[in-house]
Amino acid sequence: MKKKMNRSFEKGALAIITQAFVLSFIVLYTLDTVPSLSEYRRLFFTLDKAFLALFTAEYILRVWSAPDRRKYVLSFYGAVDLVSILPSLCSLGFLNFQAIRLARLMRLFKIFKSKTFSSALQKLQLAFIQVRSELFVFMFIVFILLYFSAVGIYHFEHEAQPDKFSSIPQSLWWALTTFTTVGYGDMYPITAGGRIFTSCVLLIGLAIVAIPTGLIASSLSTISAKERENIK
Amino acid sequence: MKKKMNRSFEKGALAIITQAFVLSFIVLYTLDTVPSLSEYRRLFFTLDKAFLALFTAEYILRVWSAPDRRKYVLSFYGAVDLVSILPSLCSLGFLNFQAIRLARLMRLFKIFKSKTFSSALQKLQLAFIQVRSELFVFMFIVFILLYFSAVGIYHFEHEAQPDKFSSIPQSLWWALTTFTTVGYGDMYPITAGGRIFTSCVLLIGLAIVAIPTGLIASSLSTISAKERENIK
Amino acid sequence: MKKKMNRSFEKGALAIITQAFVLSFIVLYTLDTVPSLSEYRRLFFTLDKAFLALFTAEYILRVWSAPDRRKYVLSFYGAVDLVSILPSLCSLGFLNFQAIRLARLMRLFKIFKSKTFSSALQKLQLAFIQVRSELFVFMFIVFILLYFSAVGIYHFEHEAQPDKFSSIPQSLWWALTTFTTVGYGDMYPITAGGRIFTSCVLLIGLAIVAIPTGLIASSLSTISAKERENIK
Amino acid sequence: MKKKMNRSFEKGALAIITQAFVLSFIVLYTLDTVPSLSEYRRLFFTLDKAFLALFTAEYILRVWSAPDRRKYVLSFYGAVDLVSILPSLCSLGFLNFQAIRLARLMRLFKIFKSKTFSSALQKLQLAFIQVRSELFVFMFIVFILLYFSAVGIYHFEHEAQPDKFSSIPQSLWWALTTFTTVGYGDMYPITAGGRIFTSCVLLIGLAIVAIPTGLIASSLSTISAKERENIK
Numbered sequence: 001m002k003k004k005m006n007r008s009f010e011k012g013a014l015a016i017i018t019q020a021f022v023l024s025f026i027v028l029y030t031l032d033t034v035p036s037l038s039e040y041r042r043l044f045f046t047l048d049k050a051f052l053a054l055f056t057a058e059y060i061l062r063v064w065s066a067p068d069r070r071k072y073v074l075s076f077y078g079a080v081d082l083v084s085i086l087p088s089l090c091s092l093g094f095l096n097f098q099a100i101r102l103a104r105l106m107r108l109f110k111i112f113k114s115k116t117f118s119s120a121l122q123k124l125q126l127a128f129i130q131v132r133s134e135l136f137v138f139m140f141i142v143f144i145l146l147y148f149s150a151v152g153i154y155h156f157e158h159e160a161q162p163d164k165f166s167s168i169p170q171s172l173w174w175a176l177t178t179f180t181t182v183g184y185g186d187m188y189p190i191t192a193g194g195r196i197f198t199s200c201v202l203l204i205g206l207a208i209v210a211i212p213t214g215l216i217a218s219s220l221s222t223i224s225a226k227e228r229e230n231i232k
Numbered sequence: 233m234k235k236k237m238n239r240s241f242e243k244g245a246l247a248i249i250t251q252a253f254v255l256s257f258i259v260l261y262t263l264d265t266v267p268s269l270s271e272y273r274r275l276f277f278t279l280d281k282a283f284l285a286l287f288t289a290e291y292i293l294r295v296w297s298a299p300d301r302r303k304y305v306l307s308f309y310g311a312v313d314l315v316s317i318l319p320s321l322c323s324l325g326f327l328n329f330q331a332i333r334l335a336r337l338m339r340l341f342k343i344f345k346s347k348t349f350s351s352a353l354q355k356l357q358l359a360f361i362q363v364r365s366e367l368f369v370f371m372f373i374v375f376i377l378l379y380f381s382a383v384g385i386y387h388f389e390h391e392a393q394p395d396k397f398s399s400i401p402q403s404l405w406w407a408l409t410t411f412t413t414v415g416y417g418d419m420y421p422i423t424a425g426g427r428i429f430t431s432c433v434l435l436i437g438l439a440i441v442a443i444p445t446g447l448i449a450s451s452l453s454t455i456s457a458k459e460r461e462n463i464k
Numbered sequence: 465m466k467k468k469m470n471r472s473f474e475k476g477a478l479a480i481i482t483q484a485f486v487l488s489f490i491v492l493y494t495l496d497t498v499p500s501l502s503e504y505r506r507l508f509f510t511l512d513k514a515f516l517a518l519f520t521a522e523y524i525l526r527v528w529s530a531p532d533r534r535k536y537v538l539s540f541y542g543a544v545d546l547v548s549i550l551p552s553l554c555s556l557g558f559l560n561f562q563a564i565r566l567a568r569l570m571r572l573f574k575i576f577k578s579k580t581f582s583s584a585l586q587k588l589q590l591a592f593i594q595v596r597s598e599l600f601v602f603m604f605i606v607f608i609l610l611y612f613s614a615v616g617i618y619h620f621e622h623e624a625q626p627d628k629f630s631s632i633p634q635s636l637w638w639a640l641t642t643f644t645t646v647g648y649g650d651m652y653p654i655t656a657g658g659r660i661f662t663s664c665v666l667l668i669g670l671a672i673v674a675i676p677t678g679l680i681a682s683s684l685s686t687i688s689a690k691e692r693e694n695i696k
Numbered sequence: 697m698k699k700k701m702n703r704s705f706e707k708g709a710l711a712i713i714t715q716a717f718v719l720s721f722i723v724l725y726t727l728d729t730v731p732s733l734s735e736y737r738r739l740f741f742t743l744d745k746a747f748l749a750l751f752t753a754e755y756i757l758r759v760w761s762a763p764d765r766r767k768y769v770l771s772f773y774g775a776v777d778l779v780s781i782l783p784s785l786c787s788l789g790f791l792n793f794q795a796i797r798l799a800r801l802m803r804l805f806k807i808f809k810s811k812t813f814s815s816a817l818q819k820l821q822l823a824f825i826q827v828r829s830e831l832f833v834f835m836f837i838v839f840i841l842l843y844f845s846a847v848g849i850y851h852f853e854h855e856a857q858p859d860k861f862s863s864i865p866q867s868l869w870w871a872l873t874t875f876t877t878v879g880y881g882d883m884y885p886i887t888a889g890g891r892i893f894t895s896c897v898l899l900i901g902l903a904i905v906a907i908p909t910g911l912i913a914s915s916l917s918t919i920s921a922k923e924r925e926n927i928k
Contacts, residue, residue, distance in 0.1 A: 026379065029400070030399075030401060030404075033400045034399040034400075117372070119369075120365070120366060131920060134816060134920060137816030138816070141820075147722065167729040167731060169729075172726075173427050173431075176430075176434065176435075177415065178878055180438055182434070182647075183413075183415045183647065183879045183881070184649075185415070185417035185648075185880040188880040195869050199869070199872050202876055203876075207912050210913060211912060212439055213438060214446070215913065215916065216443060217443050217445075217446025220443060220447065221446065221454075224363060225454065228362065262631075265631040265632045267630055352597070352598060352605075355598065408667075409652075412667075413645045413647075413877065414642055414645050415645075416648075416649040416652040417647070417880075445670060448671050448675060449679065449682065450682070453678065453682035453686075456594075493864070494863075497864045498863040498864075499862055583829075584837075585833075640899075641884075644898055644902055645877045645879075647877075648884040649879070650881065677906045677907075678910070680907060681910025681911065684830070685915065685918075688827060689918065
């Protein structure tokens, strides 16, 4: 019975407070980078220290209140909790500024601890497992397609635009932004050969690139449909 | 029987006239902003006043002819009708020009009053409710993905392009236009690290971003298929 | 029996020759516009006259060989055949050059006369009819969404970029290229308000814009699946 | 029994070594084009010769160890093996540099020899065969749509932008990058007519262009669902 009460407490006030803290921290971290708010940097620094104290207090409270302390410390979220505060605690004196920042990002994962998220992540995981082998192979086919297109466009455009299509890694960047249809416009073929080559690989390639997305979406909707049937 | 006649009248002449007025108003409002047509602004102003009179007359007519006047006034579309004329009426003397314009936009919602639209909106609403929980969680995952990508690209590109990737909110704009594959070309990574990071998050992220769309579309087509089966 | 022979002849040699002529004509028409090939324009002009003679001869042959001449002349493809040669014939003396060109384009529709195409078009038509009402309403919702976004972005960006977001029709062009994720990069929001507004409408809007496409694709694949089951 | 041992050997050590060699070769070939690594070109040249020797040795070993030598030499992958080394062998003295490079690319296909890939390719092939006829026809409709759009935009934009929309082949490039929603931004309509035309064909065309992708994805997910049911 004590466990039940504990869990309802977990779902209730503490969970909401924890998530509010994480969101506040994200907002703080984001505003900290805006140049026009640089005058408030001192305030941001103080607030950041306060957040570190809060997260540390929360970790100690959780270890203390856990029904099985060892289990919590060794669980995934226990590890996340520790990792999200440990580097910052250590860095108070030793590590450089950049390292602190990157470590703080891990605090974001705390949001995944909520019940709703866990359920959705399990569903996504199940959908992923169902189409795992197809997904893996298609990702590989996509990589081969990207590489093949990059090599092709390199041969067609290197002479006409030696500064843009300067190497195959550069051409791979073009291939990625083109096949994902992002199309920034920083690199595009200008020769007739390069454009005909792009047209051919694009019409075939778009279908290939869209397949992994389609597979996950279709698998997810099948799982959701089955769930709705089971409820009936 | 009076109610039936009233409803058929609602579907018939008056509904068509109302929608024709709304469409004409939209055309008028749109043309009013075109600089090359500024010589006709006086005409547009007069026509706009005429529309205001028409919409007001329509509202009075509807209240007068409604079987249950109170129900109509308190209904969603009754409120829409009132809101679409009230600010304009008030602004004849008091409010500024900008406020009038924004209020007029609400008149657009009158189109949703048509029978066909209500049915389609109900279907869309049903599809939305079916995948509500998945949708909500995936939107959240999308937000986390966008934020994570923005933070990552900020760290990779801030030094190379301090004017473009100047802050995390700026980088969030890049993340949004990239993951929705819009790719305006106003911001794009130029460092090797930034491009490799983009490639990694893009290939994984595109699938995640496309899932909410896929879920709604699949849910809608399931509902439509069931409807067709029921008719048979 | 005569009819059968006629139809097999139709499917066979004549059909292939006709389609080869149409394709040759398209290639000729396309090359005619390339500036670097302007020296061959005289040749193109002669070849074009030859094609006109060929298409005219084909039309006369078809009328003459049809089992029911009146039926052929009044059929859709009979009309297409006539329309594809009549303006060109008339223009030998009277119409201007531009008009001839546009008329020639109708000859393209001849390709739809092939058996395989008719079957696929019927399937597409069936898929379209099945989701007709949803499609119609969603196209309308898409239009409202585009208009609403255009009005919104006009209010946010007009002052900052009066030459780019100069009017609502201009902003509609931005809305179209953004919601279809084309993103040319000729117009994009630069103010914080405009970017936040774009982010909000884009994340909701993309799902709406993608629904009509998803509906047709899903309806088509259902029809194809049923066909495969019927064959078994 | 000898055959079984042979096959397990094929799946095991040799296969992993072969694929490791192919991947190393791709990395080498890619780095060879990076301008900033030009000082290592001599090393890359030596390594390339080593890879040629390795691939030749592998081919000889495979012919020698095959249960049925003639069958292996005449099989698809036997031919790929030969083609991937023969041009390079010949070019030691006779062919030019460019030709060697392009021949090397065929070595990439060796990756498709792995068991996992063959199974996924078979599934993709099955999905392709199921929607073959629809796919073929829709690709044709897509081509007609692209051509029609290119001709249309050429007539609308040629006068306003004679250097960008200079010919129909140039306009075809615009049509391709627009309908695939890549939208580089190198060519876009600026006239009111061109933009209205683009809006009309884009809203209809996007659905058409997305159908082939949707058909393959839907066919693939049906095949995967059937397979999962058979396992149960």
